[in-house]
Structures are given as C-alpha cells and as structure tokens.
Amino acid sequence: MAGAVATLDARADTASKFEANPATRDSPWVKFVVIGLGVTYFVIFLLLPLVAVFAEAFRKGIQTYFEALIEPDALSAIRLTLLAAALSVPLNLVFGVAAAWAIAKFQFPGKNLLITLIDLPFSVSPVVAGLIYMLVFGLQGWFGPWLRDHDIKIIFAVPGIVLATIFVTFPFIARELIPLMQSQGKDEEEAAISLGASGLQTFWRVTIPNVKWALLYGVILCNARAMGEFGAVSVVSGHIRGETNTMPLHVEILYNEYQFSAAFAVASLLALLALVTLLLKNYVEWRARHTVSEEIA
Amino acid sequence: MARTINKRVLPGFGLSLGFTLVYLSLIVLIPLSAVFFKTASMTPEQFWQAVASPRVVASYKLTFGASLLAAAINAVFGLLLAWGLTRYTFPGRKIVDALIDLPFALPTAVAGIALTAIYAKNGWIGSLLEPFGIQIAFGPPGVLVALTFIGLPFVVRTVQPILEDLETEYEEAAASLGANRWQAFQRVVFPALFPALLTGFALAFARAVGEYGSVIFIAGNIPMVSEITPLIIITKLEQFDYKGATAVASVMLVISFFLLLIVNGLQAWTARRTGRTV
Numbered sequence: 293m294a295g296a297v298a299t300l301d302a303r304a305d306t307a308s309k310f311e312a313n314p315a316t317r318d319s320p321w322v323k324f325v326v327i328g329l330g331v332t333y334f335v336i337f338l339l340l341p342l343v344a345v346f347a348e349a350f351r352k353g354i355q356t357y358f359e360a361l362i363e364p365d366a367l368s369a370i371r372l373t374l375l376a377a378a379l380s381v382p383l384n385l386v387f388g389v390a391a392a393w394a395i396a397k398f399q400f401p402g403k404n405l406l407i408t409l410i411d412l413p414f415s416v417s418p419v420v421a422g423l424i425y426m427l428v429f430g431l432q433g434w435f436g437p438w439l440r441d442h443d444i445k446i447i448f449a450v451p452g453i454v455l456a457t458i459f460v461t462f463p464f465i466a467r468e469l470i471p472l473m474q475s476q477g478k479d480e481e482e483a484a485i486s487l488g489a490s491g492l493q494t495f496w497r498v499t500i501p502n503v504k505w506a507l508l509y510g511v512i513l514c515n516a517r518a519m520g521e522f523g524a525v526s527v528v529s530g531h532i533r534g535e536t537n538t539m540p541l542h543v544e545i546l547y548n549e550y551q552f553s554a555a556f557a558v559a560s561l562l563a564l565l566a567l568v569t570l571l572l573k574n575y576v577e578w579r580a581r582h583t584v585s586e587e588i589a
Numbered sequence: 590m591a592r593t594i595n596k597r598v599l600p601g602f603g604l605s606l607g608f609t610l611v612y613l614s615l616i617v618l619i620p621l622s623a624v625f626f627k628t629a630s631m632t633p634e635q636f637w638q639a640v641a642s643p644r645v646v647a648s649y650k651l652t653f654g655a656s657l658l659a660a661a662i663n664a665v666f667g668l669l670l671a672w673g674l675t676r677y678t679f680p681g682r683k684i685v686d687a688l689i690d691l692p693f694a695l696p697t698a699v700a701g702i703a704l705t706a707i708y709a710k711n712g713w714i715g716s717l718l719e720p721f722g723i724q725i726a727f728g729p730p731g732v733l734v735a736l737t738f739i740g741l742p743f744v745v746r747t748v749q750p751i752l753e754d755l756e757t758e759y760e761e762a763a764a765s766l767g768a769n770r771w772q773a774f775q776r777v778v779f780p781a782l783f784p785a786l787l788t789g790f791a792l793a794f795a796r797a798v799g800e801y802g803s804v805i806f807i808a809g810n811i812p813m814v815s816e817i818t819p820l821i822i823i824t825k826l827e828q829f830d831y832k833g834a835t836a837v838a839s840v841m842l843v844i845s846f847f848l849l850l851i852v853n854g855l856q857a858w859t860a861r862r863t864g865r866t867v
Contacts (some may be wrong), residue, residue, distance in 0.1 A: 310675070316757050322770070326669055344703045345699060391609040406610075414619055416794055416845055418799065423622050424824060458616055462616060481599050482599065520698075522801070527823065543699075543702065566699075
C-alpha cells in the first residue's frame with residue numbers, strides 16, 4: 293500500500309468505460325448478484341456498526357447525550373486526546389518530510405531496509421507497542437529507577453501516552469511522501485538550485501507545493517489514528533480518570549461500568565471524527581486527481 | 590564515494606538522513622530491541638513456560654485461526670466489492686466507495702462496542718440469530734466478526750487500482766477468441782489480479798493478528814475459549830509478570846516481522862506484474 297496520492301491518476305472513473313464495451317460488460321444478472329452481495333456485506337459489516345453508535349448514543353435522549361459529553365472526566369479525556377494528537381502529528385510530519393527528502397533525493401546504501409523499517413510500526417501489535425515503552429521507562433525497565441529518583445513520570449502519565457501515540461502513527465506521513473517524491477525525482481529541485489535558489493527556498497517553493505496533497509492526506513490519516521488509538525495507549529495509561537484517560541479509554545471505562553449511553557455518546561464523537569476524516573480524505577484525493585489531470589492536459 | 594558526494598547538487602542530505610535515523614532509533618528500534626533484551630534475560634525453561642502454556646497456545650490458535658478466516662472472508666467479499674465498484678455504475682456507489690475505509694478511520698474501541706451492541710442477544714443482528722441458537726457475541730464467532738470488520742478495506746484497496754488500470758484489450762482479445770465472460774475472468778483477469786489479492790489478504794491477516802481494541806469487547810475473553818494473544822500480554826502485565834508478557838510479545842513480534850517480509854515480497858511481485866505499486 294504505497295502512498296495513495298502517489299498512485300492516483302487522471303482516469304478516475306472507469307466503470308462507465310467498462311460497461312460501454314461489449315467485451316468487458318457483464319450480464320445484468322451477474323451485475324445484480326455482485327452488487328447485491330457486495331452491498332449486503334457492506335451494510336452488515338460497515339454501515340450497521342456506524343449507525344449503531346449513533347442509535348445507542350441517543351437511546352436515552354438528547355439530554356443524557358450532552359450530559360455525558362460535558363461531564364468533567366469526559367472533557368479532560370477530550371483535552372488529553374487533542375494534546376496527544378497535537379504533539380504526535382507535527383513530530384511525525386517533520387520526520388516524514390525529512391525521511392522522504394533523504395530517501396527520494398539521494399542515493400545511499402541500505403535505502404530499501406530503511407523504507408521497510410519505517411513501515412515496521414504498522415505490523416507491530418498495538419499492545420506490543422505499549423509494552424516496549426513499559427520495558428524502557430517502566431519501574432522495572434531500563435530507565436525506571438533513574439526516572440523515579442528524579443521524580444519524572446513517563447509510564448502511567450501523559451508522556452507515555454504521547455510516546456505510544458507517536459509510535460503507532462509513525463509511518464503515516466512518511467509512507468505517503470516517499471513514493472510520491474521518488475516518482476517526482478529531483479530535476480525540479482536541481483533546476484531551482486542551479487538558477488540560484490537557496491536550499492530552503494527550493495524546499496518551500498518547489499518541493500512542498502509538489503507534495504502538498506500527499507502531505508495533507510498523510511496528516512489527516514495520522515491525526516485520525518492518533519486520536520483513536522486504544523491498545524497501545526491502554527497499556528501505558530494506567531487508566532487514571534481525569535488524568536491519563538484519552539477518549540477511547542474513557543469509552544472503555546464507561547462501557548465496563550454499564551453506562552452504555554454515556555459510552556456511546558463519547559464514542560459518537562470519535563465516529564464523527566472518523567466521518568470527517570473520510571470526507572477530507574476523499575476531498576484531498578479528488579483535488580490531487582484534479583491537479584494530476586490538469587498537468588497532463 | 591567521493592565522486593557521488595561531489596555530484597550532489599541538493600543540500601540537506603546529512604541533516605535529513607541524520608534526523609531520520611535518530612528519530613527512527615529513539616521511537617522504534619531501541620524500544621523494540623528492549624523486547625529481545627528482556628527475553629534474552631530469561632532461562633529457556635522460563636521462556637518456554639511463558640509462551641507454550643496451554644492457555645497461551647489456545648490463544649494462538651484462536652488469534653491465527655480467526656485472523657486467517659477473517660482475511661479469507663475479506664478476500665472473497667473484498668474482490669466482489671472491488672469488482673462492483675470499478676466495473677459497474679449503480680446508485681450510491683460513491684458513498685460505498687468512500688465508506689470502505691471506515692475501519693481505518695474509526696477508533697477500534699468504538700468499533701468494538703458498536704459490533705457488540707449489534708451482535709449481542711438483544712442487538713439488531715443478534716436477536717435475529719438467537720431463535721436459531723446462534724450466538725455471535727461473547728465467544729469465538731465474535732472475534733471473527735471484529736477481525737473481519739477491521740480487515741475489510743485491505744483487499745478492496747489493493748485490488749481496486751489494479752482493476753481500474755487493466756486495459757480492456759485483454760478481455761477484448763479473449764472475447765474475440767471465443768471466450769465467454771467467466772473464461773475471460775478466470776484466465777485473463779484473475780491472474781492479473783492475483784498478486785494484489787494475495788497482498789490484500791496478507792495485509793488483512795497481519796492487521797488482524799495484532800488487533801486488540803475491537804476484539805476485547807465482543808470476545809467475552811473466556812480463558813482457553815475466546816482469549817486472544819494480545820489480551821494475554823495485557824493480562825500478564827496486569828499481574829506484573831513482565832517477563833511472561835515480554836516473552837509472548839517476542840513471539841508476536843517475530844511473527845509480525847515474518848509477515849512484513851511476506852507482504853514486501855508480495856508487493857514487489859505485484860509491482861513487477863502490473864508496473865504499479867499497491
């Protein structure tokens with residue numbers, strides 16, 4: 293799954309082309325069965341869970357819904373979730389740009405290994421992602437005793453949550469930028485430099501405009517994952533209400549206390565975030581495609 | 590070496606690569622290495638006891654079995670959906686296409702409680718199945734449902750671009766040589782899709798193996814029956830059995846690395862076959 297924006301092309305809609313051609317047109321009943329089965333699967337596995345979140349959230353009325361959202365523990369969970377995303381997204385953005393610059397614009401040995409290692413956090417279970425920071429910063433871990441002596445809390449505190457979030461969202465922006473910048477090559481940048489532009493000018497005026505949609509796409513997906521991460525954060529959080537609870541963890545606590553309506557109310561905010569993410573993602577894909585087709589024309 | 594450095598026109602190589610390596614090491618590589626250092630401090634007997642006790646082995650069977658089955662279900666329906674979305678026009682197609690990525694965007698805990706609400710005895714689907722004595726939530730079938738949900742986009746999104754790119758000439762040639770549509774699909778289209786399909790399957794499987802958030806709500810988490818391996822790690826941590834948790838984590842990590850290599854190989858194969866990266 294290389295960068296989505298990098299693999300976009302101008303031919304966005306091929307369905308009508310296939311349907312117009314007798315050699316690629318399927319019989320109406322094949323079409324009916326394929327769409328019927330596909331859409332049924334889609335409704336049962338995707339649409340129903342989404343609808344269920346909102347149905348359950350409003351089951352006890354709109355007042356219960358809003359009470360669950362303005363309750364102090366919920367507000368503090370929202371704040372912590374925003375903080376974790378506000379720290380992890382920019383850090384991974386800087387990393388993604390730096391990694392893509394090095395990989396796409398220069399030749400060096402071990403490049404493929406580096407690309408594989410950048411993807412590594414995607415294949416690590418979120419629970420293991422949390423565990424590794426326990427082993428480094430936990431009381432039993434490498435730096436545990438030193439941190440305790442200096443009264444610094446990382447595990448069961450906000451820094452641990454931020455670290456775990458950075459880990460699980462690590463590859464998002466880099467993997468969008470690397471394939472796109474590799475396919476663009478370095479001719480434009482070299483032209484700018486030879487015309488007398490400085491390195492920074494070249495970067496801001498040539499490189500960034502060329503990759504802005506891929507960049508935005510990566511940021512959107514990175515942010516969604518940062519705000520929604522559960523497993524990794526759950527391990528390092530300690531679940532202290534009002535202090536180290538993010539929104540997904542708050543959902544879990546409410547759910548386990550049988551406060552279903554409140555749990556689904558907070559969950560509905562996260563579901564809204566997911567919908568906004570998909571909307572923005574489709575907009576960016578559309579814009580990126582538009583830009584590509586303009587360039588081809 | 591000196592010659593290549595002289596040929597570099599663009600600045601910032603040392604800075605960008607240096608930052609990349611330092612950040613990668615601090616956030617990913619050094620913390621991950623802690624798993625292996627911790628595991629190495631255990632005696633072989635301790636390690637074996639932690640990773641091969643009956644309860645842990647039962648969790649491997651459930652995790653890998655359900656992940657394999659979920660990936661297989663998604664391979665079939667993902668191919669069907671990708672085909673429907675690229676080959677046919679129908680009302681609502683854009684919405685279906687846009688919502689396919691929902692499992693990527695929806696936090697796993699939200700997916701978990703929503704699926705539980707639907708498949709519990711009094712839920713929308715659970716109440717329909719109850720008269721037939723079928724129980725999905727709070728047992729192994731619940732694990733399968735959750736893993737199917739989170740793996741759904743992978744096959745669709747790997748197969749879709751290949752299908753869009755497939756030139757109509759191949760199927761025209763097949764038709765002009767007298768092949769019917771099924772033969773054309775089977776002999777011409779399917780072989781072209783196969784590497785991407787396998788890649789999507791492997792990605793869905795790899796994701797399912799490590800999944801935690803969406804599963805724990807619906808699984809019921811009964812030891813030996815519906816307990817997944819990531820939950821075993823959490824349980825051991827809560828009992829302050831750090832060594833045991835790390836040992837099981839090391840097993841999962843080795844399997845993840847192995848799956849990552851397979852996926853990379855499959856992606857290279859797809860790229861060679863279709864000239865397109867997925």
